[in-house]
Amino acid sequence: MKRIMLIVAYDGTNYSGWQVQPCADTIEGRLNRALTELLRENITVIGASRTDAGVHSMGNVAVFDTESPIPAERIALAVNARLPGDIIVQKSLEVGGDFHPRKCDCVKTYEYRIFTGRMENPQLARYTWHRYGTLDIEAMRRAGQFLTGEHDFTSFCAVASDAESKVRTIYSVEVERDRDLVLIRVRGNGFLYNMVRIIAGTLLFVGIGRIKPEDIPHILEGRDRRLAGTTAPAKGLTQLGIIYINETGKGAEFCQGT
Amino acid sequence: MKRIMLIVAYDGTNYSGWQVQPCADTIEGRLNRALTELLRENITVIGASRTDAGVHSMGNVAVFDTESPIPAERIALAVNARLPGDIIVQKSLEVGGDFHPRKCDCVKTYEYRIFTGRMENPQLARYTWHRYGTLDIEAMRRAGQFLTGEHDFTSFCAVASDAESKVRTIYSVEVERDRDLVLIRVRGNGFLYNMVRIIAGTLLFVGIGRIKPEDIPHILEGRDRRLAGTTAPAKGLTQLGIIYINETGKGAEFCQGT
Numbered sequence: 001m002k003r004i005m006l007i008v009a010y011d012g013t014n015y016s017g018w019q020v021q022p023c024a025d026t027i028e029g030r031l032n033r034a035l036t037e038l039l040r041e042n043i044t045v046i047g048a049s050r051t052d053a054g055v056h057s058m059g060n061v062a063v064f065d066t067e068s069p070i071p072a073e074r075i076a077l078a079v080n081a082r083l084p085g086d087i088i089v090q091k092s093l094e095v096g097g098d099f100h101p102r103k104c105d106c107v108k109t110y111e112y113r114i115f116t117g118r119m120e121n122p123q124l125a126r127y128t129w130h131r132y133g134t135l136d137i138e139a140m141r142r143a144g145q146f147l148t149g150e151h152d153f154t155s156f157c158a159v160a161s162d163a164e165s166k167v168r169t170i171y172s173v174e175v176e177r178d179r180d181l182v183l184i185r186v187r188g189n190g191f192l193y194n195m196v197r198i199i200a201g202t203l204l205f206v207g208i209g210r211i212k213p214e215d216i217p218h219i220l221e222g223r224d225r226r227l228a229g230t231t232a233p234a235k236g237l238t239q240l241g242i243i244y245i246n247e248t249g250k251g252a253e254f255c256q257g258t
Numbered sequence: 259m260k261r262i263m264l265i266v267a268y269d270g271t272n273y274s275g276w277q278v279q280p281c282a283d284t285i286e287g288r289l290n291r292a293l294t295e296l297l298r299e300n301i302t303v304i305g306a307s308r309t310d311a312g313v314h315s316m317g318n319v320a321v322f323d324t325e326s327p328i329p330a331e332r333i334a335l336a337v338n339a340r341l342p343g344d345i346i347v348q349k350s351l352e353v354g355g356d357f358h359p360r361k362c363d364c365v366k367t368y369e370y371r372i373f374t375g376r377m378e379n380p381q382l383a384r385y386t387w388h389r390y391g392t393l394d395i396e397a398m399r400r401a402g403q404f405l406t407g408e409h410d411f412t413s414f415c416a417v418a419s420d421a422e423s424k425v426r427t428i429y430s431v432e433v434e435r436d437r438d439l440v441l442i443r444v445r446g447n448g449f450l451y452n453m454v455r456i457i458a459g460t461l462l463f464v465g466i467g468r469i470k471p472e473d474i475p476h477i478l479e480g481r482d483r484r485l486a487g488t489t490a491p492a493k494g495l496t497q498l499g500i501i502y503i504n505e506t507g508k509g510a511e512f513c514q515g516t
Contacts (some may be wrong), residue, residue: 009377009379009380009381010380011380011381011383056380056381058379058381076377080377085378085380085383086380086383087380088377088378088379088380088383089377090376090377091377118348119267119334119338119346119347119348119349120343120346121267121316121346122267122268122269122314122343122344122345122346123267123269123314123316123384123385123496125269125343125344125346126381127381238381
């Protein structure tokens with residue numbers, strides 16, 4: 001018996017998110033089915049991030065146990081042949097039998113993309129939120145500074161969340177502009193339900209002057225979802241990757257694009 | 259009666275190319291139908307570049323005549339409401355009644371994208387050719403230099419072409435790398451059937467060492483399609499835009515992303 005880790009990239013447009021649900025097409029469901037067929041064992045993966053419907057990833061992590069003699073690193077190509085073209089395993093490797101992708105210390109990186117051109121760009125439409133008009137990038141950066149560090153992020157969490165603690169640590173918030181594209185890159189040790197999308201929506205409000213950067217500390221202190229900005233749409237969000245910190249020497253390898 | 263120019267962007271994945279064909283879904287067909295509905299006149303557009311099935315554009319040009327009182331610049335938004343999300347008119351403007359998009363001097367810019375990572379990237383797969391492995395960018399640039407200028411491009415033209423003259427002028431060939439993405443940008447006054455895709459396939463052969471940059475002059479002189487490299491797949495090709503040279507003062511406005 002060995003434990004295999006997969007780095008999984010996907011275009012989330014056509015899926016009802018990561019997590020298996022009855023009567024819905026999900027990333028996890030597709031992986032379970034393809035691996036079960038390939039390895040002729042009943043496989044159920046454990047995912048690191050249960051991304052929402054429409055959210056994309058360049059490097060989500062899934063693990064499963066198998067008795068198969070297929071070398072770990074060859075599973076990626078073999079399983080890709082049984083997956084649709086919008087779910088692509090980037091890499092497969094053996095990990096320790098006690099490794100659990102949601103219980104180990106890690107840095108997760110998400111990128112939220114806003115397209116600010118007048119008319120939507122058909123090659124970016126699936127991966128961006130279209131908001132026409134100039135954004136104040138400097139103000140957005142200052143707001144991002146107020147979000148970094150350890151905070152209670154209740155104001156940046158969907159009300160439906162049942163997470164026990166709303167305290168998380170954000171390591172960095174970067175805001176960059178590349179012509180009509182504004183990129184918000186957020187690194188943290190974990191995120192609450194809809195947290196990155198609420199951060200993106202709040203920074204958008206800062207960018208159009210509806211929230212001031214200096215309001216962010218009060219929004220955090222208020223611990224009330226209604227104080228923050230809108231929840232930005234799922235399609236603009238891409239998980240770039242996950243780095244596991246204590247997996248000796250392997251951390252960098254787990255990560256895509258971060 | 260006035261003549262309207264449209265700058266049209268599209269993701270060509272789901273279409274049988276630009277040109278209207280019986281029983282096929284085409285960009286031109288979609289535009290004709292949407293404009294005919296919107297303006298309540300029988301509209302047939304004239305396109306600048308009749309791009310192949312699967313080829314994308316950020317700024318193809320189409321013109322048509324109309325009696326409609328709708329201001330020219332408002333047609334873009336109005337027609338977008340009647341077009342699918344993968345065809346987006348970027349701009350509409352009135353032009354002179356004698357302007358013909360295939361008979362005026364212009365600079366057309368195309369970009370061919372090769373993704374060289376080991377596993378395909380789901381967000382780039384629709385817009386890139388996946389070829390795993392390192393490419394010799396410097397050699398590709400040197401080969402591109404040999405292609406610039408006025409040449410008989412018979413060796414870089416699909417045999418099926420019935421163009422009378424195979425002489426065209428290429429103004430520049432740029433090759434850039436951005437991590438696993440290799441971009442080939444070609445500017446010219448016009449291109450033969452499949453010409454940019456054969457240039458891209460030939461530069462790929464140069465990048466993997468199968469053709470030497472110094473072979474390019476002989477390939478041109480040979481005037482034989484079999485001397486050049488493969489025809490790169492359509493999905494990696496995006497027309498970036500068209501600049502019309504003699505349309506006084508308007509040239510820059512016609513262009514997207516060039």
